[in-house]
Amino acid sequence: MAAERLQDEAAADAAVAVTLELMEEMFPLCRSITGDGVRRTLDILGRVVPLKRSEVPSGTRAFDWDVPAEWSIRDAYVADSFGNRVIDFRAHNLHVLNYSAPIRQTMTLEELQPHLHSLPERPDAIPYRTSYYREQWGFCLRHRDRERLAPGRYEVVVDSQLRPGHLTYGECAITGSTPGEAIVYTHTCHPSLANDNLTGMAIAAVLAQAVGAGQPRLTWRFVFGPGTIGSLTWLSRNTDVLPRIVGGLVVGLLGDAAALTYKRSRRGNTATDRAASLVLQHDHPGARIIDFEPYGYDERQFCSPGFDLPIGRLTRSVNGGYAEYHTSADDLSLVRRDSLAESIRAAARIVSLIDRNRTPMSHVKGEPRLGKRGLYGDLGGSRPGEFEHALLWVLSLADGAHDLVAMAKRSGLRFELLDRACAALEQVELVRTIEAPSTVGERRQS
């Protein structure tokens, strides 16, 4: 599959350039879980990868949740008695509480204070705060600025609307040659924050582009939607797809300086977990593999016990794991070119392993005679080569209880070599792949 090519240095560099361009263009938009910011973001991503857009009406049920009213905002500010905007949405879209209800009122500083949010411990950063499900208004500002607010009366304006509309998400589905499916999900709801999550959106787009350029075995669905309500909405509208899902990733927070990190699925030993573990251990010394915990991004939904999908998360920092998290300091300067490149290479190989992974079965008793099929040297007595070893390993483990990822782990041979050996054995009909979505070897060692 074509995602593999992103492992080449040149291709990865080109992909990094694309992601940086996308991120710069997307950065200024005021995104939220609904609204035009998301639509304009999907327009930008859609230039790299074809996106089928879904508009889901407010009030639509998604399991225990409902799609909320759509939020739109034109302007927001707090002005002092001289008319100076002391807090101004136009200066930074984090200044308004995301999903803030409208208000237009004059009030004292004392009345205003309960609606202000700032970080005493980071006085120069504007915090990112939201209130999707309780209607309230508010502003976020640098603590240093807050302390300078003089007593007096202020004009407070949030020119927003909360009214029935839609939740918007985009999906790029690339049809595979076998019935299995896989998902890459990234959240689109954060406003001007760079690492969280312009990096995830841009990388998902270049991955989708690469996968689409080849012929994957699995059907791959790259979904760009808001956090929590977005994944739940997608899940509720794709219940027929779920039984066919054999792997996938939630991607996000992929550009900062923290170590590349894979967070296991809840089951902990799915094919995705094992594939990611191979990739990180072999190619990314210093990368971390961490256990599932229910705090995080959309892996929370995909891995909830009601779905329990084989989906992990590729990230660098975890939620709350870096000082700039959810503040205005998470800007484009935080994103490192080499971090992006490493994240892309790792994501591409994990996607490739998930795609190529399969469970071959042999029905021969004893070793088959490879020589008569042209797969083994003519001359006996010397040690067979690497490819012959790979053939022997695939045959030895072709018992229906080992997929190629398990074979790579047990043999110590590289996945791609075993993949080629398996293909050669399929060619001469010595093994046959079990096409059904496989959960082989996925029982959790609790």
Next chain:
Amino acid sequence: MAAERLQDEAAADAAVAVTLELMEEMFPLCRSITGDGVRRTLDILGRVVPLKRSEVPSGTRAFDWDVPAEWSIRDAYVADSFGNRVIDFRAHNLHVLNYSAPIRQTMTLEELQPHLHSLPERPDAIPYRTSYYREQWGFCLRHRDRERLAPGRYEVVVDSQLRPGHLTYGECAITGSTPGEAIVYTHTCHPSLANDNLTGMAIAAVLAQAVGAGQPRLTWRFVFGPGTIGSLTWLSRNTDVLPRIVGGLVVGLLGDAAALTYKRSRRGNTATDRAASLVLQHDHPGARIIDFEPYGYDERQFCSPGFDLPIGRLTRSVNGGYAEYHTSADDLSLVRRDSLAESIRAAARIVSLIDRNRTPMSHVKGEPRLGKRGLYGDLGGSRPGEFEHALLWVLSLADGAHDLVAMAKRSGLRFELLDRACAALEQVELVRTIEAPSTVGERRQS
């Protein structure tokens, strides 16, 4: 449940005072597997905790065993030709072989010797020896004294009786609010030995008192009976109870200086084992957790393959694990106040965890919306608190394969916090507890 309060320092101190009083009063009595020594011991314990007494007739079958004849003893001595008692039961009740047959005879030292038991390697200690199932007579004495016995004729008297009577045990059952049951068993058959097992009896009594002061979820049975034949007799008369047993402890040897020790059940991974492991690892640095072995006290019976109950043993020294074991040197001076206090706190928390442990199930797909149920903050963007984390963990693991003890282990959160989170989720009907005695996660990793 009220056992938790024994973890408070003040309450534990008060409990230690009670145990010390009980032990002093019980110490002089000549106990055995049957007889009035046991009855008087139960009288003393009965002042702390209400005991239902059972009297099981001699000859009653208990699986492969029979309740033996009842033993009573009034006096026993060996007197020299001047009438001086050179071995005297009245000086120490260990001097007579426990369950000794009666004898009244004059004999030479040579004839006497085969009936004497002493410890050359501990010449100042009287050994504790028994002969419950082969009728014989005998005396135990300090080796130093034995060596001083002059040749000559001796008057040998054991004024005992072995005749049909009863085996006596006491039980305090505290009815729980759910169908599950648990046992605490301690052996009552040892005569004037302090650590083994006045400590077990006294601690079981204060535990029972504490559990009885609250409303446990499980029905708790505190059983005070002789070793081996006592537990077998109890098991044979309670076969209807056994399928409902979800946990329990054998307690004994809890006052010496050795490290607090938990001996796993035979299965090794029962809820009791996992609960004890949490308690010892979190609260008792330096405590030991050891594997089951079939040499020990009544855990031998509860864990035999025919029952295989989820019952471990809380102890300090193991059998034979301290120099004073089964000798007159195991007296009240061996028992340390701080050891008792630590043992009580550990036992109380293990009992509490066994009692509160349960397996919640969720049937929601995806994360439920906690905010609308008042269980989550209104404002998004900052890291949720400890209680919110506990809610997420309980929901994430509420798949019927994890009990609260497993959740505590996997999440690293404190059991009591998860218990509160689970209760909150039960309250709003997001999880439902599987009430059937659970063996979730108990498969042994052999």
Next chain:
Amino acid sequence: MAAERLQDEAAADAAVAVTLELMEEMFPLCRSITGDGVRRTLDILGRVVPLKRSEVPSGTRAFDWDVPAEWSIRDAYVADSFGNRVIDFRAHNLHVLNYSAPIRQTMTLEELQPHLHSLPERPDAIPYRTSYYREQWGFCLRHRDRERLAPGRYEVVVDSQLRPGHLTYGECAITGSTPGEAIVYTHTCHPSLANDNLTGMAIAAVLAQAVGAGQPRLTWRFVFGPGTIGSLTWLSRNTDVLPRIVGGLVVGLLGDAAALTYKRSRRGNTATDRAASLVLQHDHPGARIIDFEPYGYDERQFCSPGFDLPIGRLTRSVNGGYAEYHTSADDLSLVRRDSLAESIRAAARIVSLIDRNRTPMSHVKGEPRLGKRGLYGDLGGSRPGEFEHALLWVLSLADGAHDLVAMAKRSGLRFELLDRACAALEQVELVRTIEAPSTVGERRQS
């Protein structure tokens, strides 16, 4: 069983002497996968152990393979224009490519070169090369000699025949007292190579002799046949035996200086694997236990997924694991007396453990009263002895899920002690052995 006696030093020394004699006599013969070299080898081994010989016609199907034409050879040489034999089969039978097609022709050195095999990196050793399944002719020689070959014409003669005949193997079956069976397989196809595999043949013979001198529980089949096609042929003719096989070993390469090595079966946790692990860990510090890999000798066939038998390999070096491997340097000087002795002792104890291993079941509830059956001391109070401990362990684990090997591992007691305890409990009918070939505890922890 009588194999145990080989663990005595004197018996092991005598066995070493026998193996050395056998090896010296077998060394000069030109063996191959078929032909008279094998027949004469079996004649020699047959003097130590009775061998039933099978002659399987060329063309007989063995799963994916066919028995090839039989190869016989009288002479082979390359002579220069003066008639001097510059390569001479009579000097060393490795000089001819094993299974070489006949040729009689004069040619230039240039024409000869593609048919010559030598080792530039080991210029003084003749390599061992074979071509069983592609008809070709060739010679093997020291690289140093090859470099001295002058341009010119050479007379090239291989006086061999490839025509329908038979594949020959020998088998010594010793009938056991229970339905289970076990195999020891060793390959007989290597010509004048000492460690690989005169050591395997000789040691299998002395093992068979020892087992035959006693009354084993299992039926033991010692099979002496060629590599790959030999084991496949045996398997294809013994499909009725396979379901009864509970253990076994492939033996070979047992005399060199490398550490004693056990290579696990493919399943990795069979009774054979666990028995070998006990033996090596207890008696052979420094020995290695390695995982299965599909490159090796006949364990490749026994452990292929179509059979998946509980058979490991006892070896010292692995294939290709020593510098002299498959060259004329693997001669008798490479074989060390102390290595042979250690290999024999280990093999004998592993065979003995496989044979004595069984799964006892108890149906008693609680501990049975051992005293009334004469199995426990009369006097209580002191720590029971080692044999009493072994009785308690066997009873405690007699749940049908533990065989004696598992009991030895879990208890830390010696297998032979548990075997005696089990026999004593069988005697008094407290346990009953499950006679069916057992796969207890053999699930692989992947």
